[in-house]
Amino acid sequence: MIKVNIHITLKEGVLDPQGKAIEGSLNTLGYQGVEDVRVGKLIEMTFSDSEQVTEQVEQMCQKLLANPVIENYSYTIEEGVVQ
Amino acid sequence: MIKVNIHITLKEGVLDPQGKAIEGSLNTLGYQGVEDVRVGKLIEMTFSDSEQVTEQVEQMCQKLLANPVIENYSYTIEEGVVQ
Numbered sequence: 079m080i081k082v083n084i085h086i087t088l089k090e091g092v093l094d095p096q097g098k099a100i101e102g103s104l105n106t107l108g109y110q111g112v113e114d115v116r117v118g119k120l121i122e123m124t125f126s127d128s129e130q131v132t133e134q135v136e137q138m139c140q141k142l143l144a145n146p147v148i149e150n151y152s153y154t155i156e157e158g159v160v161q
Numbered sequence: 162m163i164k165v166n167i168h169i170t171l172k173e174g175v176l177d178p179q180g181k182a183i184e185g186s187l188n189t190l191g192y193q194g195v196e197d198v199r200v201g202k203l204i205e206m207t208f209s210d211s212e213q214v215t216e217q218v219e220q221m222c223q224k225l226l227a228n229p230v231i232e233n234y235s236y237t238i239e240e241g242v243v244q
Contacts, residue, residue, distance in 0.1 A: 085203055086203075087203065087205070097204075100204065100225070100226070101206075103225055104221060104225065107221075107224065107225065109217055109221060111208045111209045111210045111212075111217070112206055112207075112208060113206070113207045113208070113209055114205075114206060114207045115204065115205070115206040116204070116205045116206070117202060117203070117204055117205075118202070118203040118204075118205070119200060119201070119202065119203060120168055120169075120170065120200070120201040120202060120203040121180075121183065121198065121199070121200050121201075122170070122197075122198070122199045122200075122201070123184075123195055123196070123197060123198040123199070124195075124196045124197045125194045125195060125196070126194045126196055127194045129194075134192055134194070138187060138190075138192060141190065142183070142186055142187065142190065143183070
């Protein structure tokens with residue numbers, strides 16, 4: 079069993095309205111020190127077989143999970159997770 | 162400048178329709194080994210002052226960022242980030 083965590087974030091310079099909304103709300107709630115809030119996605123999945131996991135994850139991010147025009151992605155692969 | 166990364170994930174047992182949809186799409190695309198896809202949120206923010214950051218982040222998660230009934234949260238705090 080292999081566990082993969084994928085982080086998808088908006089590229090710098092791309093407007094993030096959800097982040098701006100959270101920043102505004104936090105400032106309204108009294109957290110004045112908060113700046114530059116950005117919201118991304120965190121996708122966790124498990125693989126039942128261990129062949130070519132890195133290649134598959136890379137392809138998935140390019141094809142389906144991220145939009146490479148406006149988003150960056152990174153991933154971590156934990157091998158040998160026993161569940 | 163302090164950088165904080167917050168991970169918000171659905172608790173185990175809570176239905177994740179977005180994750181199920183991604184899992185279905187990946188299987189349709191031919192990635193048969195993928196199981197148990199879960200989608201969460203990743204919130205990045207910076208703090209301009211360094212006082213009581215941990216307490217503030219904990220409060221923010223409880224009050225605004227996560228729904229503690231159905232979501233778990235965790236965070237990492239990187240001190241002394243120069244930008």
